Amino acid sequence: xxxxxxxxxxxxxxxxxxxxxxxxxxxxxxxxxxxxxxxxxxxxxxxxxxxxxxxxxxxxxxxxxxxxxxxxxxxxxxxxxxxxxxxxxxxxxxxxxxxxxxxxxxxxxxxxxxxxxxxxxxxxxxxxxxxxxxxxxxxxxxxxxxxxxxxxxxxxxxxxxxxxxxxxxxx
Amino acid sequence: xxxxxxxxxxxxxxxxxxxxxxxxxxxxxxxxxxxxxxxxxxxxxxxxxxxxxxxxxxxxxxxxxxxxxxxxxxxxxxxxxxxxxxxxxxxxxxxxxxxxxxxxxxxxxxxxxxxxxxxxxxxxxxxxxxxxxxxxxxxxxxxxxxxxxxxxxxxxxxxxxxxxxxxxxxxxxxxxxxxxxxxxxxxxxxxxxxxxxxxxxxxxxxxxxxxxxxxxxxxxxxxxxxxxxxxxxxxxxxxxxxxxxxxxxxxxxxxxxxxxxxxxxxxxxxxxxxxxxxx
Numbered sequence: 001x002x003x004x005x006x007x008x009x010x011x012x013x014x015x016x017x018x019x020x021x022x023x024x025x026x027x028x029x030x031x032x033x034x035x036x037x038x039x040x041x042x043x044x045x046x047x048x049x050x051x052x053x054x055x056x057x058x059x060x061x062x063x064x065x066x067x068x069x070x071x072x073x074x075x076x077x078x079x080x081x082x083x084x085x086x087x088x089x090x091x092x093x094x095x096x097x098x099x100x101x102x103x104x105x106x107x108x109x110x111x112x113x114x115x116x117x118x119x120x121x122x123x124x125x126x127x128x129x130x131x132x133x134x135x136x137x138x139x140x141x142x143x144x145x146x147x148x149x150x151x152x153x154x155x156x157x158x159x160x161x162x163x164x165x166x167x168x169x170x171x
Numbered sequence: 172x173x174x175x176x177x178x179x180x181x182x183x184x185x186x187x188x189x190x191x192x193x194x195x196x197x198x199x200x201x202x203x204x205x206x207x208x209x210x211x212x213x214x215x216x217x218x219x220x221x222x223x224x225x226x227x228x229x230x231x232x233x234x235x236x237x238x239x240x241x242x243x244x245x246x247x248x249x250x251x252x253x254x255x256x257x258x259x260x261x262x263x264x265x266x267x268x269x270x271x272x273x274x275x276x277x278x279x280x281x282x283x284x285x286x287x288x289x290x291x292x293x294x295x296x297x298x299x300x301x302x303x304x305x306x307x308x309x310x311x312x313x314x315x316x317x318x319x320x321x322x323x324x325x326x327x328x329x330x331x332x333x334x335x336x337x338x339x340x341x342x343x344x345x346x347x348x349x350x351x352x353x354x355x356x357x358x359x360x361x362x363x364x365x366x367x368x369x370x371x372x373x374x375x376x377x378x379x380x381x382x383x384x385x386x387x388x389x390x391x392x393x394x395x396x397x398x399x400x401x402x403x404x405x406x407x408x409x410x411x412x413x414x415x416x417x418x419x420x421x422x423x424x425x426x427x428x429x430x431x432x433x434x435x436x437x438x439x440x441x442x443x444x445x446x447x448x449x450x
């Protein structure tokens with residue numbers, strides 16, 4: 001049940017990112033919508049759920065994107081490895097920690113893409129266009145992440161209640 | 172008391188007397204006395220008339236602008252609804268007209284083209300802004316296989332990199348990973364069209380001695396084993412000839428507007444030059 005819901009949420013986020021956002025003007029081009037999802041799982045959900053979700057989301061993104069196969073899975077895995085224990089070391093309020101980790105994760109993702117493209121094209125210069133993309137993404141992160149945190153908190157709280165209620169009934 | 176006859180006579184006399192009185196009054200009005208009387212009457216009565224008229228106007232105003240407006244507001248709501256429906260319908264008609272225009276182009280292309288073309292709809296684009304791919308709604312069950320070229324009437328779009336049963340992923344020519352063996356249509360100068368960072372293309376490996384100018388059309392050469400010969404790719408927008416080096420740097424503006432792609436055509440029989448059998 002839980003897995004099915006996560007799959008549906010991942011599919012919805014991927015669909016939003018591949019159909020709605022590319023149709024918007026350049027200034028509205030957003031960041032990888034799955035990053036906040038992965039970060040939320042990394043920080044606030046059990047490790048087993050994290051692993052399941054990176055496999056689903058990473059695999060789907062790799063299949064749909066023109067990026068080299070496995071790069072999204074690689075990025076999401078690194079996000080989990082780097083930040084899984086962040087809550088233990090950084091005593092920040094959940095929304096603040098969430099926002100910081102999302103920003104760092106998006107920078108990591110762009111850095112990995114940039115490195116891949118640099119190696120592929122054998123040019124190591126930071127183009128204005130690339131800097132523009134990253135800047136727009138960061139602006140959108142700062143504008144949207146607090147709302148996304150509230151939405152995720154509500155959705156996952158509701159899922160937990162729903163599943164707990166179902167279990168209680170079955171017992 | 173009075174007989175009927177007497178009553179009739181008296182009535183007639185009163186009527187005649189009244190007539191005389193009215194005629195006399197008309198005559199008096201023309202005189203200065205009559206004029207003064209009329210002015211006095213106007214002076215005395217007009218304020219009342221004005222007041223009554225103002226009350227009537229006020230009542231009329233209140234009725235027109237308040238009570239009557241309730242029905243006007245209702246009517247307005249109805250009209251707004253109708254306008255909304257009309258705007259929606261108009262928009263739908265515009266969409267149909269535009270779609271019709273686009274599809275007409277595709278049908279013409281299909282009729283004129285020597286290739287077996289399959290139309291497909293673009294359903295999604297790459298999730299990352301760094302890469303340029305798209306997903307189309309035709310797959311292996313429609314005869315789409317890997318490495319089939321994709322085009323629109325304006326020119327080359329890209330080629331199929333992955334095909335599932337109902338969908339396929341297309342790598343666009345503006346992606347950095349894409350390369351198309353191409354040539355200048357005017358003088359057949361060869362080079363390779365490669366994707367650029369900002370949704371444009373470069374025409375690489377064109378020798379410095381070759382005469383290539385801004386506005387030249389670049390077409391596919393057919394030697395890359397994917398794209399058939401002669402498909403339009405783009406026009407030269409910038410040429411940089413450095414003092415040193417073997418090649419010139421050429422920027423290319425693709426003929427296809429990749430941001431507005433909605434439908435594409437897949438070439439199912441690309442008629443690729445068969446290098447093996449020719450050797």
